[in-house]
Amino acid sequence: EETKSWKKLINIAVSGAAGMISNHLLFKLASGEVFGPDQPIALKLLGSERSLQALEGVAMELEDSLFPLLREVSIGIDPYEVFQDAEWALLIGAKPRGPGMERADLLDINGQIFAEQGRALNAVASRNVKVIVVGNPCNTNALICMKNAPNIPAKNFHALTRLDENRAKCQLALKAGVFYDKVSNVTIWGNHSTTQVPDFLNAKIDGMPVIDVIKDRKWLEEEFTEKVQKRGGVLIQKWGRSSAASTAVSIVDAIRALITPTPKGDWFSTGVYTDGNPYGIAEGIVFSMPCRSNGDGDYVLVKDTEAELLAEKRCVAHLTGEGIAVCDLPGDTMLPGE
Ligand code: LMR
Structure with a gap:
């Protein structure tokens, strides 16, 4: 038994x-x-x-x-x-x-x-x-x-945009000469297509901003971005068919991201419905954005840090000499229905 x-x-x-x-x-x-x-x-x-x-x-x-x-x-x-x-x-x-x-x-x-x-x-x-x-x-x-x-x-x-996230992490790790697990906070914004934006500005290596570790801005803006955007297509040219093993791995990663708590301070990318998003992205589409999960199969969108900082600044205007404080800190940033 x-x-x-x-x-x-x-x-x-x-x-x-x-x-x-x-x-x-x-x-x-x-x-x-x-x-x-x-x-x-x-x-x-x-x-x-x-x-x-x-x-x-x-x-x-x-x-x-x-x-x-x-x-x-x-x-x-x-x-x-x-x-x-x-x-x-x-x-x-x-x-x-x-x-x-x-x-x-x-x-x-x-x-x-x-x-x-x-x-x-x-x-x-x-x-x-x-x-x-x-x-x-x-x-x-x-x-x-x-x-x-x-x-x-x-x-x-x-x-599924986790494959793009993994591709981006790999390229950043190779360029920085570190192991993959040192790369975090990589967002893929938008479509799983050549117009996607792999976000190196908010990404981190060993907890430090990528742009402080990889000083080659031209590489980041041009080569890195294009490499991630076109990776699927290049693979098809080489194999004569589309990626399979790495796609399967990224599906596993995408599932695990939803059923295990996201490590503190990190996030993962997934394409989700944009209604109620805090980034000003058009509503009614499926767009890849940074998310966190507490491991119950659901997720919340990561707060827009810029908007949050601006709201906090308005809240303390009386302390920064910028006039009367206006507190309009947004509540939660979950999608409707949660
Ligand atoms: C990939 O990114 O490898 C897959 O979406 C297949 C493709 O058409 O690129």
Whole structure:
């Protein structure tokens, strides 16, 4: 008999489950390295008609691995079945871009998929399902999915920009000649596309501002930024297909970021709905921003430090000789609905 006390089984749905990214991801999920060594899981794998045979193969390999935490593997091609009671939905399945394409070229083809999957989640998933959209263009696909799932909180939908964050951290570490774990507070702003802004101004190395450690401002503004923006495309040129292993790793990082408390003073990037954001970013889109989590699966947006300092300054105007104090410190900076 089991001496260990297990947590309650959780249902994890993965689309594109017969694809390359999933082939890395599923075995990490099953091994316990994502949700923890006391967390049994059920994997619900969504494929397409075309990939059904391959999906059967994936399920066979998962079963043959005898993972103690993997209690169920089911496969299917109908999202209304596969997403039943899902507590996590990792939406990877979509047509990937090939050499010479931009991610936005996939808008039409992939948008339909995410509309349907949004409706399916709305109908059958757990009311608090956390959704991570990986298929490109992931920001807009996440928006489509969210809009088709009105009964699930908008804040539960994420577009994966953790891969960009990891890429940025790697480049900063290499340039500074330090190990990756010394780099923190890296924000990816905006779209998972070549217009994204990897923020080196607020990033830190060993707790110090990156700009005080890497003095080569031209490198930061030009080479670094472009390298991160174009990394996915360069990889496609080299491989002839898009990144898979590093994407799977970044999905693991993105999940862990939501289920473990964010280290003090740090944050992570994820693409989330902008309604109520404190940065002045247009509402109604999915935009990557800095977030923190207390580990319960939710997040709060990191406060805008500039706005906060200006508000504090207005509050103490009588002490700085700038007239009468006006206190308008904003309350919390959570998204509505929290
Ligand atoms: C990536 O960034 O590697 C993926 O989004 C695939 C792509 O199209 O670049």
